[in-house]
């Protein structure tokens with residue numbers, strides 16, 4: 001029970017340090033509803049909490065997390081489209097102005113993909129079929145760098161997965177329409193959890209570049 005008690009003690013600290021000083025904000029959000037400006041699609045990894053990473057104020061960021069921060073392609077034949085439902089709600093109901101796909105280093109979902117999960121959906125439970133979303137991204141990495149180290153392939157695959165999700169976002173008609181007329185902006189971010197660094201995808205150059213890296217200065221950038 002001590003682990004769960006740790007969480008409850010954390011909730012007590014939240015009430016004292018965060019809720020009480022911001023009671024007015026929380027009450028306003030409760031009464032008027034949320035109007036987040038950004039949808040962030042992140043991984044379920046316990047080391048990559050988007051609200052902590054972005055130091056985001058309550059009500060500002062709508063967060064959806066799944067295995068390996070993947071966006072499936074638009075299709076309506078299935079039944080339980082949790083990720084697509086969240087996309088629809090954020091874009092069509094909340095009218096977010098930005099969508100960020102946040103990938104990260106040392107991703108267990110991507111490791112599973114490199115280990116062959118998703119190659120044969122039968123008998124692989126739920127992770128294998130889900131990771132199929134990024135299978136072609138993985139195949140491109142393995143084809144391009146067949147002799148690279150496992151670590152290199154992992155990082156390349158994590159970034160290729162972000163790219164695949166950005167591509168799949170554009171397959172949703174309600175997203176494509178808003179991107180094309182400038183109401184919605186898409187971003188691909190890659191978080192290096194060893195060094196606390198952040199990269200961003202540049203669609204024009206088709207590569208990731210450093211946003212925040214190197215020595216960390218208190219209060220600076």
Ligand SMILES: [Zn+2]
Pocket residue numbers: 043044045067068069104106107108109110
């Ligand atoms: Zn992950």
